[in-house]
Amino acid sequence: MNQSTNKYTFKIFRYDPERSPRARYDTFSLEVAKGMTVLDCLQAIKASQDGTLSFRRSCRSAICGSCAMNINGKNDLACHLQVSLLGGRTVTVDPLPGFPVIRDLVVDLEEFYRSLERVLPWLVRSSPFPDKELPQSPAERDRIDSAVNCILCGSCTSSCPSFWFNTRYLAPAALLKAYRFIFDSRDEAKGERLELVDDRNGLWRCRTIYNCEEACPKLLKPNEAIAALKIEALKQSV
Amino acid sequence: MKTTGSWWWLLQRLSGAVLLVLIMAHFVVMHYMGFEKRLYADVLARLSNPLWKTFDLIFLSLGLSHGGYGLWGIVGDYCRSDSARIIALIAIVTAGLFLFSLGLVTVLTFHS
Structure with missing residues (x-):
């Protein structure tokens, strides 16, 4: 050439x-x-x-x-x-x-990490950890499989118009992280996490624009995760 | 019970689904059933029908609540200060109640 x-x-x-x-x-x-x-x-x-x-x-x-x-x-x-x-x-x-x-x-990713911190991005358990492993079935793992693959690059949050308007909005990356723990069979803080995302600047600011899914380099689906969280928040409030 | 949006979110989706049906019905009635050519007397007859009154009242209340909550959502997206949000909320609720009263009076008192 x-x-x-x-x-x-x-x-x-x-x-x-x-x-x-x-x-x-x-x-x-x-x-x-x-x-x-x-x-x-x-x-x-x-x-x-x-x-x-x-x-x-x-x-x-x-x-x-x-x-x-x-x-x-x-x-x-x-x-x-x-x-x-x-x-x-x-x-x-x-x-x-x-x-x-x-x-x-x-x-400056300060706001990005702050919103991530708001959803408690770690495993929370009130019951004691077993001596060895904490098993999870393949089906239980499948539920959170794609969310676990998030590399926190910020592409989704950065592409979200709702985040552009309001930087206090949790935005797709943090909500995907919340999903990852809320639907993790080993986690025991589902209620607490749902209360954290069911907030004025949480779940309900998502306008289902789908930019986050187009932007994700790992082909994850934050929008689907947010939709599942909305239904879970509704179930909790019943 | 602590919830900031789930019930409103559900209501918005349900009212949206019902409104879609009502709007289609309204469109068909107004444009394909000859109402655009009819006279005052025809409109009067339709609006005197209790079924049409019910249809109109459901349409009115769902349209206003759906639109009002949609506006409130936009306020939530753009408005940072609490005082501005309260003013916006009062404006939306007042406008909604005024329009609902107006519609209510029109639908209920309209008879031949």
Whole structure:
């Protein structure tokens, strides 16, 4: 293949409050080899063109969730998305929407983690733990299987218009986490958790927009989880 | 019992489902059964019928409660301050009650 056909233009959101209060886009041209991901390209740009470019990354295997960003208008993991799969020769990279930007592609996830904390994201039991394992049947595990796979990248919450309007809304990631424990057969705090999500800024702010499901790089279904939680909250209030 | 939204959520879905049927019926009646060409006397006859009165009252109350709760939901999305929420709630309830009274008077007192 002709080398010039592998040239891509990267239009990257830049913001450095220590230098300027105004954000801008910088454009970089890069040769992209077959199989390179957006993260590979960002690292190449940082290494060879602009060392000040800031972004988060860690595992490079789509399991840590650090490199979630908005690529060509869609939230995704930069380490998981191959450039060749994107249409066109221009790749626009923005920070995750809805969160305050700290610098370039790095966003402040404080509110995200705070809402996660509100749903008690750990196993709660009043009865004592058994000496060895705490067994769970395959059917019981299936119920929460997809929710367990959430990597907390923030793509869903960042894509949720209800969260954009109201950052105190628990938002899809925290509600999915609540679902993961409420429907966990080993957990014993179902009532307490349901009370926490049955809140003015909880479950009922979901408008079933489905952005969260489109944005999830792990193909999870936060919307279905929220619907199940609504029915469970209703059952509890009967 | 602590609940902030589950019963309202259920009511909103049920009223939405019933309204869908009522709106279709209303649409068919108004546009495909010749009412648009009829005279005052025909409308008078229809509105004097107790069954139509019941239909209209259900339509009125469900439409207003569904719309009012929908508005309240939008207020919840955008409105941060408690005082603004209270003002919005009073406005929605007052407007709803006023429109319901108006509809009630029209439907109940309308006779030939």
